[in-house]
Amino acid sequence: MLSLDREDILLAAHATDWRDALQQAADALVAGGRATVAYREGLLAREAQSSTYLGQGIAIPHGTPDSRDAVLSTGVRVLQFPDGVEWHDGNRVFLLVTIAAQSDEHLDILRALTRVLDRDGVSERLATASEPEQILAELGQEVKPARLDADTVLTGFPARDRDELVLAAAARLRQAGCVGDGFISAMLSAEPRALGQGIWLVQSDQDVLQAGLAVVTPEKSLETRHGRINALACLARVPSQGQHHRPLLERLLILLEDGGGDRLPGLSTAALLARLSGESATAQVVRVTLLNAHGLHARPAKQLVQAARDAGERHGVIPSLRLEEGGDGVVSAASLTKVLGLGARRGQALVFSAATEDQAKAEAALAMMVAAVQAGLGEAVEPLADQRPTAGTSVIESAGQTSDVEAPTADSVVPAVAASPGMAIAPCWVMRLPRFDYSARSDAGADNEVARLEVGIQEARLQLQALVNRAEGAEMAEILSMHEEMLGDPELFVAARESLEEGSSAEAAWWSAIDSAARAQENLADRLLAERAADLRDVGRRVLGVLTETPLPSAPETPHVLVTEDIGPSDVARLDTTRVRGLVTALGGATSHSAILARSLGIPAVVGAGQSVLAIADGTELIVDGERGRVSVAPSASRRARAEEAIAGREQRQAAAWESRMAPAMTRDGHHVEVVANLGNTAHAGDAVERGAEGVGLLRTEFVFMAHPQAPDLATQITQYGEALDALDGRPLVARTLDVGGDKPLSYWPLPREDNPFLGLRGIRLALTRPEVLETQVRALLTAAGSRPIRLMFPMVKDLAELRAARVIVDRVRDELDAAHEAEHGQPPQRDVQVGVMIEIPSAALTAASIAPEVDFFSVGTNDLTQYTLAIDRGHATLSAQADGLHPAVLRLIEMTVNAAHAHGAWVGVCGELASDDQAVGVLVGLGVDELSVSSRQIPLVKARVRELDLATAREQARVALIQPTSEDVRSALDTLLDHADTAQGTSLDTLNQESV
Template sequence: MLTLGQDDILLDRKAADWRAALDQASEALVEAGLVAPGYRDGLHAREAQSSTFLGNAIAIPHGTPESRTHVQRTGVRVLQFPAGIDWHDGNRVYVLVTIAAQNDEHLDILRQLTHVLDREGVAERLAAAGSRAEVAGLLSKAVVEARLDDETLCLNFPARDRLELALAAAARLRQAGCVGNDFVADIASQSPLSLGQGLWFATSANDVKAPALSLATPEAAIGQGDSAVSGVFCLAAQGNAHRSLLERLTALLERGEGKDLHQLSAESVLARLSGESASAQTARARVLNAHGLHARPAKQLIQVARRQSVSVRVRLADGSGEAVSAASLTKVIGLGARRGQQLVFSAEGEGASQALDAMCEAMQGGLGEVVQPFEEGREHVASTPPEGAKPPEPLPADTPYQAVAASPGMAIAPLFVMRTPRFDYPERASDAAEQKRRLEASIKEGAEQLEALVHSAQGGEVAEILSMHEEMLDDPELHQAAHEGIQEGYSAEAAWWTAIETAARAQEMLADRLLAERAADLRDVGRRVLGILCDISLPTPPDHPYILVMDDVGPSDVARLDTSRVRGLLTARGGATAHSAILARALGIPAVVGAGERVLTLEDGVEMILDGERGRITPAPSTERRQRAELSLKEHQRLEREAWAARFEEGRTRDGHRVEVAANLGNTAHTADAVERGAEGVGLLRTEFIFMAHSQAPDLETQIGEYKEAMDALNGLPLVARTLDVGGDKPLPYWPVPQEDNPFLGLRGIRLALTQPEVLETQLRALLLAAAGGDNRPGRPLRIMLPMVKDIAEFRAAKAIFDRLLEEIPAEQRATDVQLGVMIEVPSCALLAPTLAAEVDFFSVGTNDLTQYTLAIDRGHPALSAQSDGLHPAVLRLIQMTVDAAHAHGKWVGVCGELASDAQAVPVLVGLGVDELSVSARQVPMVKARLRDFDLADAKAQAELALAQATSDDVRNALEVR
């Protein structure tokens, strides 16, 4: 978040007009080293789109999203113009708060400044301020508001008198972290004061950590007449933070609505205390704008509100903030509404309904911005398409259809289409105790199911991910949220799914695709319990071999599969990096994902050819096509048997050309299995697993122990370890990075590691020490590679640490057979391979990232990922450049991406001169067998043929014909 310091403020500026003032602001940012000169055009372009005047003589100029490329680091500069400037929208401006933001930090500045806008006399005081401290004080004095939300409410509490309720309310504030034990003791010593209408009040300023207001209501009515108790308010007082809440409470009592509070749900209580009257009509609308209700969409919204015949108020649905005028720009901006949050509009009188419809329609329309729908949980989406919507076209018979390859192998079998069940349940229930009992029993049963699946799971990845599901199911926050929903009158089903959806959406909003896929894991856990509550069991699969078709496959669905009958997996949604795809590969089940809704139109029993290697499916194949596929499948099975028998032979082409075949590993525990499968070493050890398994950065000894485990299992075979590759799309909880618009182009890999070089140094030291010899044992061959390197400067920065460690650590205590190389993932690194090859020891091409960066296609994109093909000639040319540069300096090149195990790609890569192929452990025998199918001359001819094509489809077609 941007903050404002005195050094950021420039006093007593003069400008002929607003354009000159903008130029001065740009110069101030350039002089501070925050932006390049080109940012000036972004400031002017932003004003051309819409005025950045905020109010009270303040404007907040900032660049357009396109101009962020000129931002060198995030910062702010404040320019004071005592004589004032006539802004282009007719307002008078005395202060420019000029922002250089790499993301959307300007929205935080905007929200911080909204408190200034309603204070009288601020404009004059800003103009007359004679010191930086005075300007900073006027702009930075934020208003603290008392907290009141779901977590501070204690409704339907089994109490016998108002003192018990007061204590319950105080305890709830302590549980919410707002007060300490002394506050609770102080409330216990008081006798609550009557507010009338059955409401009572207790307060203390003792041991208050954050101002807050709680309300406790009884499970059953207490007392009669003047001694009746329908609720007790408990206030944790701190300064004037509670004033607004008490004013709203007073207004509620004046309207005579206090006596009914104990009968209301938490949502209705918060609505009343927000200022909405019981007679107001309300409507909800979700914020769809990517950056929330910032200035431009907020202006559109208030204009709609001002056109209505009645006054419209608005508040955030989650929380108890005051319902403010929807016609006030500063009030609407001050809500700080972000994408995905719901707004509650309220209005009274004739025309209220039409006014609310207009507000919701404007929100849905995007308020002048192009918006994407907010994805709701599948359980609340109608099972039938919307009225007027056309159902998807069925897939044509005997026609190959391209989707996303997720797990290699071929399957020929009839289909079993498992459609997502519809969970129908009542939203409300009156018996809270019974609903809690049902929920707890269902959670327990779900945990037992998961535990059984973990014990029977095949493959380490399966057990690991299902264990994570067990932890999710045991999350006390989920349980608490569901219990609170039940207390508010919701059924166990509705309360549980609301808790799941809230948590999943919060995770999805963190920024990136990988986290969104983990939100799918959370919903998978939620559906398990929901299915138990609704007594819904999935359809029974057939007792013969089949290909399973689903909308999307959850990890627990994969773990339940009977691998003796399931020949393949086909999904409408999902990507190659989802947990379901990872698990399918771990179980050795061919899988094709992201095929679209059309696959759900297929009928049970229809035969299909599924090619998990190429990501192709062919429904209802002709007899001729099926016979060809059967021959291909039988041949593949024969090759697998022969490949397994010859798995320990060296990787060589038919004419004896040597190509090492190593294994990619995500965990040192799987090293022995890789060696047993014939791996000639580890070509990629993803070391981030060590860091992700700990709540803080693992120390030196922890890392040494992990790396030694792999080296012991390799018994002298080489280990290629990639240094920590996290950040952006793979965050560590103890190493936070700012939210980024595009984390794949942000702080990750070596870029992030160099921001904390001590972490990188510890990892390099651990690797060097773990590979040391001793006890008549020679040192182990160690290869260390750096991820996401873009040019020689980043390599040199890391190598300086590496070289220093080689000097510091005695040779007998560290690895002596050691090399330092880089991963070729960024196109610039391949283009600059000649300069890098002179200094690095080796290259390893990560074709997954290299392909998506070269083609500008996210490999997990639901619509485009099938086009992210590493056999694209542009990618192959970059690999060729890398190999040529490396071999000119006597250095070796490996390929550790998915392309290394692609049967069509293997001869092309060998023909380009690649020296090592690193693949998943399961694929090692087949890749070695594939090498024995061709000689080097043939490989070179295939490489030349591939390079001569125009597209990846052309490459594959040409290779197939050949």
């Protein structure tokens, strides 16, 4: 709760920017014993998610759920900035109400502050206040909300005189906990006041614990010696709270506005509350229960307001809103501050009303509001406990329920998303998630269910620790460790505990918390984060298995292709790679953890194949093509024979490629193409060299920044980059400068929320907003390299202006380092430095001729270039298979880039997935690409593929590809070319991928 003293208010603060203001706020909380110094990171992380600017010059910074461990006790510090601070969303802040909260207390604070926003001139008064008491007067002390609800209203009371009505009203307030016996005594001598229309008011501040208003109506109008009585209101006032009771009086006066006092006797409690709330007696009304886990906080409130405005545009009436119980009366559903001010909680009833003579329009507008609330207002919602399935039913069904989906026909090919290269043939085993049978409700009590859940979570953590200990590879161990961390997330436990308090069983409460969190994650604009919802459910099922003693499904002992709806990292960790020949999932994208881990294990895999694969009968033979993203179901003998030939050829090719991996990639007619490695970490540079890499064509340097809680300093970066340069032993290193923002945020670099992060502040455009960060990175790279070959590459460059802005920094840093070296050694250093840009944005390819004179090289990032050119998110569940880099539009952009570069003496690399696509290698060489940068595992095979080509053939492949209308036509035409080549030259290894298997 917001409880302010003058000591909590710091006046006349000054800050250089909003980060400095947050630092001062965090320091104030630490000094007051409310939080540790780590809480500042939580404040920054919250701003990265969305701005905490509230309005009227007020911001309410608070931490994230992850930062609650840094909170020592709930508290508030208020900092006044008379000159104002420019907030990161463009607003100007004069007052920071900084919150350290151990649960969701900030929602209560938000509700209290929304009342402040309604006052004219409040921002000026807050900015110019010279005494803490002035701030206190504006913000007000947060107190218990004044009561006026079904517990303080009594209708149809059989009173015979006014005194009986007075005592009945006072008794309602005492029963509601608003007053003590002293208030009842005061009422015995109080003199009620007539307001008009038979409505009377009596009030007192004696022995008042909480402001409240009781309203009692008689069975029928009473005629007494004092006059007619239609209703008697009893007001309890708290002296220290000033005019806190005023809204109650305003609601009482509403009864007088339409002259309907005589109609009050006979109204039901609900009808009387509606009238007190300001709802018209002739309005159309609907009631709907709010299901959002955290009530009407900012995000769902904005959705509700938008729905109200849409209703106004479509039907000419904007609905009003009130809480069925509590609240401050009727508000416009189109006012965000008013809606937030209601402080609606999960489980409360929202009452929408529409006052218009056109009944049809009113009903249509109200139906829109009900639909919006029931749909969750942009959030995943769960039914209330009393709406859950009855005891004995299973809340979590098997994921493989496909009764309405037919299995693919025999010898058919199912398109999917290529996730892990390779090809496999084996009978399938469809892993259907187990059915967890449990009661939704528990009669054992919340404490017992809490204990059960704690034991279940602890057992699940022990299981995960065991999996971590025997995991194959650091990447898998890291992801499983992340799962273990998820189990310790206090936010999940708090959400589950709320359901436990409502009577849910441990199982039902836990899955409700997991599923709500997973659905919310699936709705995120950030594709990578959205795909991690599978991890949450994987964690959730593990605990359910413990609680219900349900064993996880057991795979057959014989070789098989695993088919499942989705697969979690712990499932992948249990896979026996000697038996699992391939992996097929109905859901997922190429960047999901299951796909990443399948690649790390070398298992051919496709994902996003659709629900039909779950209907395939166990034992049905499948061919999994992890390079083209296809699944052949019950293949014919001829199709199977071709696949077997392709697999055998691939194995031979892999063996031969490995033996010759250190030889350069030269075409048959002597044209050299560099084959280098894509690296996500400097630690893997040595492995890339061992696999035959001639250098590194893409070092994703953001790993250095993501591994630290704050921007890494110069020394740290020099050490990290030096590891890769040492392992390369003189081979060139292309280092992409920091590429974060948008879909890859840094916790210590908060950014405003963006509707489309892929088109937002990211890459070089973000780095240029913090030139000191880019300058430190450039200095570290040049220092670590010394005289060794280093290539600096800027990401997401859209045109020449951005290149020039970044190059100014490089040139200045290089001049400073050279001058320092010469001063120390008496001669300038011998540097091997090149500067280039990534071609990821179509505008960069289209203007490559203007950029090329000022760079040494281009590197085409075909993953982003493809999705931006085709307007297809490459992680999209249903469209990603169409995001093919062999689309002629993408190839034409690559051709333009190569021609522009070569005309000015620059070279061109390709560092996207297209560089390792077997069909694309010849096309890229034919287009004139000088370097292919691929994953380390692919280096030997790509080198071998280049050696099978001659330049004339490659150029013909490029020519044919460029004149095709679609990517499918490109691949078909290339297959035909290879067929003709085989016929003329005999069988070659190029036949490996001729057939669609």
